[in-house]
Amino acid sequence: MVALADLTLVEAAEAVRNGDATSVELLTSCWERMEAVNPTVNATIWVDRLGAERAARAADASRDTNEWCGPLHGVPLAHKDMYYQAGKPCTCGSRLRKDFVPDYTASVIERLSTAGAYTFAGLNMAEFAQNPTGHNREFGDCHNPWNPPYITGGSSSGSGAAVAARFVYAALGSDTGGSIRLPASACGVTGLKPTQTRVSRYGAMPLSFTLDNVGPLTRTARDCARVMSLIAGRDPKDPTSAHLPVPDYEGALDGDVRGMRIGIPTNYFFDNADPAVTAAIEQAVEVLVARGATVTRLPLPVMDAVSGYGSIISRVEAATIHGEWMRHRSQDYAQHLSGRMYPGYAIPGPYYVESLSRRGPVLRAFADTVFAQVDVLATPTIRTALPTLAETDIDNGPPGTEVTFLAVSANTRPFNYLGLPAISIPCGFDGNGLPIGLQLAGRPFVEARLMRIADAYQRDTDWHARRPPLVDAPDNPGLLLA
Amino acid sequence: MDPFLADLELTIARWHGVDAPNEPGRRMAADLVNTIAAFEALRGTLKFEDEPASFETALLETREMP
Numbered sequence: 001m002v003a004l005a006d007l008t009l010v011e012a013a014e015a016v017r018n019g020d021a022t023s024v025e026l027l028t029s030c031w032e033r034m035e036a037v038n039p040t041v042n043a044t045i046w047v048d049r050l051g052a053e054r055a056a057r058a059a060d061a062s063r064d065t066n067e068w069c070g071p072l073h074g075v076p077l078a079h080k081d082m083y084y085q086a087g088k089p090c091t092c093g094s095r096l097r098k099d100f101v102p103d104y105t106a107s108v109i110e111r112l113s114t115a116g117a118y119t120f121a122g123l124n125m126a127e128f129a130q131n132p133t134g135h136n137r138e139f140g141d142c143h144n145p146w147n148p149p150y151i152t153g154g155s156s157s158g159s160g161a162a163v164a165a166r167f168v169y170a171a172l173g174s175d176t177g178g179s180i181r182l183p184a185s186a187c188g189v190t191g192l193k194p195t196q197t198r199v200s201r202y203g204a205m206p207l208s209f210t211l212d213n214v215g216p217l218t219r220t221a222r223d224c225a226r227v228m229s230l231i232a233g234r235d236p237k238d239p240t241s242a243h244l245p246v247p248d249y250e251g252a253l254d255g256d257v258r259g260m261r262i263g264i265p266t267n268y269f270f271d272n273a274d275p276a277v278t279a280a281i282e283q284a285v286e287v288l289v290a291r292g293a294t295v296t297r298l299p300l301p302v303m304d305a306v307s308g309y310g311s312i313i314s315r316v317e318a319a320t321i322h323g324e325w326m327r328h329r330s331q332d333y334a335q336h337l338s339g340r341m342y343p344g345y346a347i348p349g350p351y352y353v354e355s356l357s358r359r360g361p362v363l364r365a366f367a368d369t370v371f372a373q374v375d376v377l378a379t380p381t382i383r384t385a386l387p388t389l390a391e392t393d394i395d396n397g398p399p400g401t402e403v404t405f406l407a408v409s410a411n412t413r414p415f416n417y418l419g420l421p422a423i424s425i426p427c428g429f430d431g432n433g434l435p436i437g438l439q440l441a442g443r444p445f446v447e448a449r450l451m452r453i454a455d456a457y458q459r460d461t462d463w464h465a466r467r468p469p470l471v472d473a474p475d476n477p478g479l480l481l482a
Numbered sequence: 483m484d485p486f487l488a489d490l491e492l493t494i495a496r497w498h499g500v501d502a503p504n505e506p507g508r509r510m511a512a513d514l515v516n517t518i519a520a521f522e523a524l525r526g527t528l529k530f531e532d533e534p535a536s537f538e539t540a541l542l543e544t545r546e547m548p
Contacts, residue, residue: 197541242541305528308520323498330503339506343514345494351521358528360536365528367544394506402510419541444545 004029006467009075009169009223013116016063016074023059023074027052027120030076033167034121037470040148041165042140043158044121045081046089052076052120059116069116071226079172080156081122082129082205083109092205093125093155095138095332096325106203107238108172108214108231115230121168123158127337129174129207130318131155132182132409133392137334141389144186145468147433149388153186153408155179159217160187166471170218170227174204176211176314178381178412181424184217185381185437188426190224190454190464191217193412195444196419197242199228200235206321208314210356211416220464221425221454225249228447244445252448253455258292260453263374268303269411273383280428280436281380287460288453300377301369303414305362309355310417316352319344336394336405363418371443376453381424381437383411415441423450426463435463487512 004026007015015021031049038044059074082092084102091097109119124142126134134142134157142157144150145165152161156173160183163171173180175193184191192215199214206212216227226249233246262285270278285295319326319341322333326345330338370377384407390397392405415422422441430436438457440450458464490511491502502508 195541197538240538244542302528304520305524308517308524311517311520323500326500326503327498330501333503335504335506338503339508339510342494342500342503342507343490343511345498345500346490346511346514347517351517354521357536360538360540361528363537363540364544367540371544371546399505399509402506419537444541446546 003033005033005166007169008219010226012169013072013075016059023056023076024053026074027056027076030120030167033165033471036473037145037165037167040470041143041145041161043124043142043161043165044078045091045093045124045139045158046122048088048120052118055118059118069114071115071230072112073116075117075169076120077112077117077170078119078121078123078162078168079109080125080159080174082125082174083172084203085109085119089122090205091122091139093127093129093136093139096329098138104203107200107235109203111230123162123168123171125158126155127334128322129155129176129179129205130337130340131405132178133389133405134183135334135336135389135393137395143389144434145470146188146435149390150386150432150434151186151389151392151408153182153382156183156217160184160189160191163187163189163217163219164468166467170216170223173215173217174207175213175215175416176207177416178409180215180217181381181412181422181437181439182409184424186386186435188435188463188466189217189219190221190423190425191215192224192228192423192447192450193415193421194228194232194447195421197240198421198445198447199231200238200241202235202237208317210313210317213416221451221458222250222253224423224454225253225451228451247448249448249451252452254452255456255459257288257453257456260288260293260376261374262288262293262295263370263377264295264297265300265377265379266297267299269379270383273380274385274430276385276430277380277383277436281378281438284427284438284457285378287457291456291460296374298370298373300366302362302365305358306366306414306417309358309362310413312347312351312355313417315341315344316347334395339394359417359419366418367443376440376442376450379411379439381411381439382408384408385430386432386434411439420444421447421450423454425454425457427461428463484512486515490514
């Protein structure tokens with residue numbers, strides 16, 4: 001017997017399609033699970049039970065008349081609370097937008113809706129998507145479902161926690177410096193940052209126009225492929241989105257990684273890494289080797305340029321976007337947020353333009369060298385042992401707390417400046433019982449390859465299938481699928 | 483106050499009308515000395531490109547060709 005809320009996204013969609021469950025039953029199970037675990041994890045900002053129940057009943061009614069919307073017919077979802085949905089709240093995790101109700105809908109939400117999904121909650125997030133930990137002064141910090149004093153990772157904190165705690169089948173996050181991959185790693189789920197331009201950003205709150213990405217957090221690579229197949233592709237409303245056709249992501253999941261060349265960097269990504277994290281990554285790569293992949297250890301070029309230039313763009317763009325509020329309402333931000341944006345005003349324009357204009361040459365230098373030798377890179381998503389919320393609390397911690405805070409995203413930021421796709425999948429646990437993430441990155445537009453490797457790994461391991469202990473509390477069975 | 487930071491605060495206030503919001507903000511602003519050092523170290527290492535679409539072009543050119 002499996003609780004409906006414990007199904008994967010693909011299984012939930014199939015259960016509705018096959019008549020094994022109704023959409024109302026899926027929603028009820030997710031809702032009961034949410035009520036049981038959310039007081040501990042605090043993964044939601046708002047909920048819309050009545051609206052979701054209406055959508056669920058409508059999905060069941062159209063199923064009864066054999067009118068199918070698409071591959072997510074009747075599946076309840078929830079997303080990071082920064083995707084505009086006409087008539088619904090969109091707080092962006094902030095006091096400043098606490099009462100904001102947009103009058104149009106993000107393209108990715110429309111695409112998921114067209115596929116038959118509906119939204120029942122807005123998920124917790126870092127204020128304006130600007131921290132890698134999950135702290136939130138206005139709506140309360142999000143807590144790691146595996147061990148609540150620890151960070152969830154951010155900024156898509158609620159997305160990671162809700163998917164891990166098994167009350168959301170899949171959630172959209174956003175990733176400007178690691179904000180999908182970090183909560184995926186810290187919460188033990190799968191998270192994909194697509195290639196820059198692969199997914200439309202229309203209707204998503206901007207943090208950094210240049211570096212923002214939209215992508216999914218899911219329980220499996222197959223679920224990730226399902227979501228990507230729906231949200232990727234050209235969007236006329238987002239002129240920066242790529243014209244390239246979208247591959248058959250789910251069809252690429254054949255388990256075959258024979259001959260795949262995996263690169264393990266000998267510089268940067270393992271600097272001062274926690275031994276347990278390093279061991280988990282090495283063991284994960286061995287699983288892929290057993291399936292026929294090969295391993296090459298290689299130094300990565302231009303990492304100083306990636307780090308130096310990459311640190312400029314989002315700070316300047318965020319400072320610019322928030323200029324009016326920083327002038328007049330800076331005390332309405334959490335200290336760590338206004339404090340991070342403040343230096344952005346002192347960065348000279350020529351530094352910003354230099355960082356932008358060298359992005360192409362740096363990408364060429366990196367890709368031409370690295371991907372001539374390997375097909376993908378394997379690194380830790382977070383190289384240190386996962387810190388606690390207290391250890392990374394800049395607002396209340398001692399001077400120097402920002403060093404621990406910023407170290408969390410050291411391994412994810414480079415792929416934002418480079419614009420490369422990267423996925424994080426669970427590959428073990430550290431000494432405190434917190435998940436460890438394996439990050440795989442590749443050439444532009446090789447999302448299908450990353451998900452194929454991730455899926456192959458998940459065929460041979462069960463890290464992704466393990467559930468936080470609080471999910472299995474005896475008073476939390478949820479509705480069951482026979 | 484550190485003269486570098488004092489100068490930064492003055493410049494930011496004059497150019498942007500933004501005051502230092504708190505002590506973490508001052509600490510992170512003071513850390514810009516490391517940003518400057520990182521940029522100094524990069525000078526002369528890469529060819530400057532002024533074509534505004536160069537990154538998008540690089541994305542397409544470095545992808546795997548069928």
